Amino acid sequence: MAEAYIFDAVRTPRGRGKKDGKLHDVQPVKLLTTVFEAIRDRNNLDTSLVEDAIIGCVTPVGEQGADIAKTSALAAGYNSITAGVTLNRFCASGLEAVNQAAAYVMSGQVDMLVAGGVESMSRVPMGTDGGALFTNPEIVAKVHIVPQGISADLIATKYGYDRTQLDEYAATSHARAAVATQEGRFSKSIVPVLDVNGQVELDKDETIRPDTTAAKLASLGAAFEMMGSMAGFDALAIQKYPEIEKINHVHHAGNSSGIVDGAALVLIGSKEAGEKAGLKPRAKIRSFAVVGSEPTIMLEGPYPAAVKALAKAGLKMEDIDLFEINEAFAVVPMRFMELAGVSHDKVNVNGGAIALGHPLGATGSMILGTLLDELERTDKKLGLASLCVGGGMGIATIIERV
Numbered sequence: 001m002a003e004a005y006i007f008d009a010v011r012t013p014r015g016r017g018k019k020d021g022k023l024h025d026v027q028p029v030k031l032l033t034t035v036f037e038a039i040r041d042r043n044n045l046d047t048s049l050v051e052d053a054i055i056g057c058v059t060p061v062g063e064q065g066a067d068i069a070k071t072s073a074l075a076a077g078y079n080s081i082t083a084g085v086t087l088n089r090f091c092a093s094g095l096e097a098v099n100q101a102a103a104y105v106m107s108g109q110v111d112m113l114v115a116g117g118v119e120s121m122s123r124v125p126m127g128t129d130g131g132a133l134f135t136n137p138e139i140v141a142k143v144h145i146v147p148q149g150i151s152a153d154l155i156a157t158k159y160g161y162d163r164t165q166l167d168e169y170a171a172t173s174h175a176r177a178a179v180a181t182q183e184g185r186f187s188k189s190i191v192p193v194l195d196v197n198g199q200v201e202l203d204k205d206e207t208i209r210p211d212t213t214a215a216k217l218a219s220l221g222a223a224f225e226m227m228g229s230m231a232g233f234d235a236l237a238i239q240k241y242p243e244i245e246k247i248n249h250v251h252h253a254g255n256s257s258g259i260v261d262g263a264a265l266v267l268i269g270s271k272e273a274g275e276k277a278g279l280k281p282r283a284k285i286r287s288f289a290v291v292g293s294e295p296t297i298m299l300e301g302p303y304p305a306a307v308k309a310l311a312k313a314g315l316k317m318e319d320i321d322l323f324e325i326n327e328a329f330a331v332v333p334m335r336f337m338e339l340a341g342v343s344h345d346k347v348n349v350n351g352g353a354i355a356l357g358h359p360l361g362a363t364g365s366m367i368l369g370t371l372l373d374e375l376e377r378t379d380k381k382l383g384l385a386s387l388c389v390g391g392g393m394g395i396a397t398i399i400e401r402v
Helices: 028-042 068-075 093-107 137-143 148-159 163-182 225-230 233-240 271-277 302-313 331-340 360-377
Strands: 005-011 052-056 085-087 112-120 200-202 260-269 283-292 322-325 382-389 393-401
Touching (some): 005 283, 028 112, 028 260, 052 093, 068 085, 093 260, 112 360, 148 225, 148 233, 225 233, 260 360, 283 302, 302 393, 360 393
Parallel strands (some): 052 085, 052 112
Antiparallel strands (some): 005 260
């Protein structure tokens, strides 16, 4: 089996996913075209060597519809030989795109691809595409599907994470992201988004709040308490988990991932394809895995996915130098660290989605790029990226510097 190498990884800054966000006026195809152009220009890349573009997008409708992967390759001026496909594995879409690209290379069927994701949450809001999993009453009742915030609060209740712990974690995320920005740790991968006149729309992440403290976060009201009681979601979850008498609602806007806009892209290929293109590999993809998990509690997938990926690579948890665990909600990485026996010193060392935001379809490829940059900065070898996924799934990818 061939080995799949990462030659480069880039991303846009994350812009606040509201009408007052600095990327709100930028169409998603422009976000994605920005990273396509950056991958090409940074590497003096002959795009006729890029056989396919695999792009994750969680809401692939409207401006993000009509196969935005192929659309963006064309808009960026890639050779017409470059194909394109858009996929949706919910929050894991960006990492799933990378994993599928790696699988193509490992199987010997494709020599070089780009893979990543995009989400303009300010222009194409979550839920715009509908979907039976969350809207069909029969399916919701049968599977006990609840909103992810209820699932996060269910995990916190079941395993005893209190509000103070979650808020302290969230404050740390902001502090770490602020330091990373100040020290230029993201500058290797971030490419600015420009307007039609070449002026900078945004060149750094927009949602980091360096002055965040647990004490300040304590003033925020629980985001999912009314939803849980008034809409009956708490009762639905407790039907599945009758040992829980009452769900403690401990997540809020300050200890949950931010709504943002952004795009990311990773250049992946075989060793021979890289040599043909004059590229030096930065890392190889050791293994990847996906798992299904119980759909009501929904967000417990990162740990079993990581265990599966480690087994496929012949590694143990203690072999991994750095972890990127998506901060969909504070309880997700906290639960991962407890189960894995991993110190916070190795997890999300530059902050995560609580501070930086979670541009759904792009996040997986973004955190993989951040992981690679940090491995290089600290001269470490092995990294693991993982995300929880809607509907009850998990995904993980292990990379090794070369």
